[in-house]
Amino acid sequence: MAARQRNSHTPDLPGQWAKESASRITNRFTDGVSNEFEFGGPVGAVLLMTGFPLLMWYMWIGATYYDGMLPFPDPGQSWPDFICHLCQLVYEGAYPSAKAWAIYWTFFIMEAVMYCYMPGVWNLGRPLQHEGGKRLLYYCSAYCSFYATLAIIIVLHVTRVFPMYTLIDEFGPIMSVAILSGFLNSFIVYIRAIVRGRTHRLSGSVVYDFFMGAELNPRIGILDFKMFYEVRIPWFILFLITCSAAARLHETYGYIPAEVIFLAGAHYLYVNACAKAEQMIITSWDMYFEKLGFLLTFWNMAGVPFTYCHCALYLANNDPSEYQWNPYKLALLSAMYIFFYWMWDSANGQKNAFRHKEKGQLVKRNTFPQVPWQAIENPKTIETDTGDSIMVDGWFAIVRKPNYIPDMFFSMCWGLITGFRSPFPWFYFLFFMVMIIHRTKRDINKCRRKYGEAWARYEREVPYLFIPYVI
Known part of the structure; x- marks a missing residue:
């Protein structure tokens, strides 16, 4: 259902943490060859490029054929026979059919067209030092694209041209198409960068450069592929899969369980927040420094939407009686979720408004929801x-x-709503917690180096990271 050089107030849109693992801790902005390796270098890149899709297929097999449990060999079954059995299940249930290719790429092309032609706003990115301080212009239309997508999907569902539950029914084949498309697009971007002479900060290893990327800002016209992948592909698909789970349950049982409504509402708030604040990611690490390679491409096209969705997949695959919540507990969880959403949205709003106003490019948009305390007029600062x-x-x-604790709470809720019977809905929570702890430590050290005494003063004035008087 996815690393930036920043201080604690650099724009950090919801969901961007998914690509934190793709970022490098470096201050090098020059062209040429870089001898800095991450993720174990070329060997680690090969392992990750093979491990990502295998993990996705493994999780899908467990969710689909093993009642949500981890697949293991039966007593007396050898590991080679077991692996052959898993491969057979993938071939039978997740073969990338022509229908799946048509579904995925119709969506992909439709979103690309919307990127270019739906109403939006323009904004400038950060100066690119390797291009003499040039600032790229970005077009941000994700908000209108999101609601246009929903309108189209509703019409297709109501008219039965494309019932929404098709995404759940065809989950395996569509996931396989997404995996193959992640590889395909990565090859296209890599080869295109070499042919056009647009390579940047190459390492000297073809495998590693393919994994991390060769070009900084691949574009076709106004369509910036990193911007395109950041919001629309992963998070739109995630929400549509959750809606598909709701449609499948309604078709099967004649109603939508409250737990599924909760998850759909949670995913809606998350994706809507990504779309309405799209212009804030322009100055992020991904946009101005991180190259577009296999890691960002694959994680956005396949990894995020088809692993973080396992909470919805579990709800769709199981009888509602297996995860039914007490109504009062569910109401309490919903109230807590709304509170943390307000905290998260307003904290991000305060940070983004402050930093963009400081740069003289704050764009105020009439998007929903406009939460209270979203910006601070004349805030107190430390120079x-x-x-x-x-x-x-x-x-x-x-x-x-302040925006990390709500994010932690969200990730926990996405698993908690399914219960504890299956481990797969908790993948997102576990991945996020490991990432956020690592990122917090790195950000602290970076800010201490960059700001020196000013940051030490900030730490004295605000001594707590997450919870006052606790930590």
Whole structure:
């Protein structure tokens, strides 16, 4: 259902953490060859490129054929026979059919067209030092594209031209198409960069450069592929899969369970927030420094939408009686979720408004929802030697990472709503917790190096990272 050089107030849109593992801790912005390797270098890249799809197929097999449990050999079954059995299941249930190719790529092309022609706003990216300080212009239309997509899907479902539950019924084949498309698009971008002479910071290893990327900002016209992949493909698909689960359950039982409504609402808030604040990712690490390679491409096209969705897949594959919540507990969880959403959205809003206003490119949009305390007028700041300033106001005067705790809560809820019977709905939560702990440690060290005494003063004024008087 997915690493940036930033301080605690650099724009950090919801969902962007999914690509944190793709980012490099480096301050090198020059062209030429880089001898810095991550992820174990070329060997690690090969292992990850093979491990990602195998993990996805393995999780799908467990969710589909093993009642949500981890697949293991039967007593007396050898491992080679077991592996052959798993391969047979993938061939039978997840073969990339022509129908699956048509579904995935119709969606992909439709979203690309919407990117270019739906109403949106323009904004400038950060100066690119390797291009003499040039600032790229970005077109942000994800918000209108999201609601146009929903309108189209509703019409197709109601008219039975394309029933929404088809995504659940064809999940295996569509996932396989997404996996193959991730590889295909990665090859196209890599070869295109070499042919056009647009390579940047190459390592000297073909495998590693294919994995991490060869070109910084691959584009066709106004269509920037990193911007396109960041929001539309992974998060739109995730929400549509959840809606598909709801449609399948309604078709089967004649109603939509409250737990599925909760998850659909949670995913809607998340995806809507990504879309409405799309222009805020322009100055992020992914946009101005991270190259588009296999890691970002595959994780966006296949990894995020087809692994983070296992909570919805579990709800769709099991009888509602197996995960039914007490109505009062579910109401309490929903109220807590709304509170944390407000905290998360307003904290991101305060940070993004402060930083973009500082750069003179704040774009105020009439998007839904406009939550209270979304921006701070004339915030209190700490000046730094770098020319930047650190906001010490709003949520950031209470804790230094106010948007992290809500994100942790969201990831926990997506698993919690399914119960504890299957491990697969908890993949997102476990992945996120490992990532966020690593990122927090790295960000702290980076800010201490970059801002020196100014950051030390901020830590004295706001001593807690996540929860006041606790941590």
